[in-house]
Amino acid sequence: xxxxxxxxxxxxxxxxxxxxxxxxxGLALQGHATxxxxxxxxxxxxxxxxxxxxxxxxxxxxxxxxxxxLHQALIQDKRCDKLHILPTSQTRDKDALDxxxxxxxxxxxxxxxxxxxxxxxxxxxxxxxxxxxxxxEAVIVTNPEVSSVRDSDRILGILHAKxxxxxxxLAPVKEHLLISxxxxxxxxxxxMLSIEDIQELLGIPLLGMIPESESVLKAxxxxxxxxFDRESRAGQAYADTVRRLLGHDCxxxxxxxxxxxxxxxxFGG
Amino acid sequence: xxxxxxxxPKTSAAMAKERLQLxxxxxxxGNMGSEPDYLPALRQELLEVxxxxxxxxxNEVSVSLERKPDKEVLEVNVVLPRHDAx
Ligand SMILES: Nc1ncnc2c1ncn2[C@@H]1O[C@H](COP(=O)(O)OP(=O)(O)OP(=O)(O)O)[C@@H](O)[C@H]1O
Ligand SMILES: [Mg+2]
Numbered sequence: 001x002x003x004x005x006x007x008x009x010x011x012x013x014x015x016x017x018x019x020x021x022x023x024x025x026g027l028a029l030q031g032h033a034t035x036x037x038x039x040x041x042x043x044x045x046x047x048x049x050x051x052x053x054x055x056x057x058x059x060x061x062x063x064x065x066x067x068x069x070l071h072q073a074l075i076q077d078k079r080c081d082k083l084h085i086l087p088t089s090q091t092r093d094k095d096a097l098d099x100x101x102x103x104x105x106x107x108x109x110x111x112x113x114x115x116x117x118x119x120x121x122x123x124x125x126x127x128x129x130x131x132x133x134x135x136x137e138a139v140i141v142t143n144p145e146v147s148s149v150r151d152s153d154r155i156l157g158i159l160h161a162k163x164x165x166x167x168x169x170l171a172p173v174k175e176h177l178l179i180s181x182x183x184x185x186x187x188x189x190x191x192m193l194s195i196e197d198i199q200e201l202l203g204i205p206l207l208g209m210i211p212e213s214e215s216v217l218k219a220x221x222x223x224x225x226x227x228f229d230r231e232s233r234a235g236q237a238y239a240d241t242v243r244r245l246l247g248h249d250c251x252x253x254x255x256x257x258x259x260x261x262x263x264x265x266x267f268g269g
Numbered sequence: 270x271x272x273x274x275x276x277x278p279k280t281s282a283a284m285a286k287e288r289l290q291l292x293x294x295x296x297x298x299g300n301m302g303s304e305p306d307y308l309p310a311l312r313q314e315l316l317e318v319x320x321x322x323x324x325x326x327x328n329e330v331s332v333s334l335e336r337k338p339d340k341e342v343l344e345v346n347v348v349l350p351r352h353d354a355x
Contacts, residue, residue, distance in 0.1 A: 146285050153293050160341075190280025197286045201293060 002110045005117050005245075006135040008159075010151030012122030014143045015180040018216055019238075020119035021049045022227035023139065026242030028083035029227070032114040035074065037105075038088035039131035040121035041096050047087045050077065051223025061089035064101035070108050079228065084113070097130045106134050124158055133164050137174040139207060139245075143181045144193040149201055152177075156202065176207035178241060183212045185257045195252075208241030210234050211254045298333065308332055319347060 007020045017040075024036035037060065038046035047053040052075050058068035070086075077083035086105075089096055109116050120131035132138060138159055142152045159173050160166055166173075179198055186192040199206055215232030219225065227242070229235035233254045243250045279287075312332040319330065331346040 146289055149289050150292060150296075153296070187282070190282045193282050193285050193289075197282065201286065201289050 002113045002116050003137060004106060004135050005115065005137045005139060006120055006132040007117060007139045007141060008120040008128060008132055008155050009122065009141040009148070010124060010128075010155040011143075011148045014141050014148050015210070015216075016122075016141050017045050017049050017119050018220070018226065019139065019141050019178060019180065019210070020117050021046065021225035022235075022238035023242055023245065024115070024117040025050075025077070025080060025083055025225040026227045026239055027115050027117075027245070028077070028080045030242065030246065031082065033082050033112065034115040034117065035084040035086055035109055035113045036117040036119060037086040038119050039097070039127055040119065041088050041094070041127055042090060042092055043121070044088050044090050046119050047075075047085065048223060049220055050085050050225065052077070052085055052087075053223070056087045059087045059089040060105065061091055061096045063105060064097065070105060079224075094126060097127070099130070099133060102130050103134060124154060128155070129158070129162060132159060132173075133162070135159075135163060135173050136165075137176065139176045139178050140202070140204065141178050141180050142198060142202070144179060144183075144187070144198060146193075149193065149198055152202055156204065175204040176245070177202055177204045178207050178210065180210040181212045182209050184255055188257055195255075206252075207244055208237060209252055209254070210237045210241070297335070308334065315345065315347075323349070 005023070007016050007023065009016050017038075020036050024034050027034040036046065036050070038044060040046070041061070044053075044056075044059075047056050055075050058073040060073065062068040063070050063073050073086060075085045075087065077085065086109075106116060118131045118135065121127040132155075140152050140155065142148050156175065159175065163173050165171065177199060179195055182195070183192055187194045195206065195209055211233050213226075213232055213234035215229050215234050216226050219229055219232075219235075225238075226232060226235045227238040230239075237254055240250045240253060312330060315332060316330045330348070331344075333344050333346075335342045335344060
């Protein structure tokens with residue numbers, strides 16, 4: 001049985017899609033058959049971040065509506081054959097996804113994959129509910145910033161009340177905190193909430209910390225999940241995050257304040 | 270720079286944390302976002318049942334759901350008028 005992991009946050013723009021792409025690619029690089037699903041109906045983005053936007057023929061809504069078979073909609077990654085992408089539709093119909101349709105797709109994917117990563121849209125409406133409903137585990141992406149922390153707390157409340165596991169009285173969804181766009185220098189200056197602060201406020205176990213990094217923008221420009229960039233701090237931090245998700249012990253890195261080397265300052269890092 | 274400040278002002282991160290602590294506690298009490306759909310109706314019906322059987326008008330019944338790590342506790346608080354108040 002595949003593990004279903006939702007990447008969610010409540011607040012928009014905190015790094016869910018960046019995280020979904022890199023966690024999925026990271027799991028696949030470790031040899032696990034992985035599919036990443038874009039649940040952001042109307043605003044298709046994951047395909048761009050994964051660099052497969054020109055290969056999209058069918059999408060999840062076509063499959064639910066019976067216009068395409070699941071294998072026709074799945075896109076195999078060019079860099080890693082264990083990795084697949086299921087794109088979303090650009091329809092403006094908010095009701096394009098329903099629990100039953102999504103459930104059927106997940107059932108079918110369970111048979112050929114080890115991990116199913118669900119990239120949630122922002123908000124706490126239908127789209128976000130669809131993405132989290134069937135989850136076994138949840139990665140809560142949080143920025144060190146007041147509104148992001150509050151929204152993470154709300155989405156945790158929804159996981160507790162509205163997920164399938166909650167509704168059916170099963171073991172609760174396993175929650176992981178992923179702090180992203182972290183800036184150790186600003187934390188040291190007392191200008192930004194620290195990892196400890198956020199963990200204390202949200203009360204869920206820490207899965208990882210992704211530093212604010214220019215390499216994320218470069219990676220999205222190129223359509224390559226940043227985890228493939230082994231030079232960058234963000235890429236390495238995502239690789240560590242994936243190891244922890246797989247149950248390995250892996251100390252937090254990149255907590256120290258980064259000093260830009262002269263070379264980097266001159267030539268741009 | 271710090272010579273004159275014996276008691277440095279709160280950092281902005283500390284301010285953020287304090288504000289979040291307050292608002293999250295508050296939202297957990299009201300259970301915003303995770304309040305089950307049946308709570309308002311339950312609140313209303315409890316109010317009716319208690320006032321019917323106690324034969325009095327109630328000022329208030331508060332029904333809230335508190336989230337604990339391993340369970341949820343339904344708390345019903347009934348405010349009765351004083352018995353000896355003729
Ligand atoms: N660690 C990081 N360092 C720097 N920039 C980042 C980092 N993580 C994400 N970003 C940037 O933040 C922006 C939003 O990221 P992303 O699209 O992943 O967020 P999202 O939560 O999926 O947004 P939405 O809610 O709109 O779906 C992007 O421009 C991305 O490049
Ligand atoms: Mg997104």
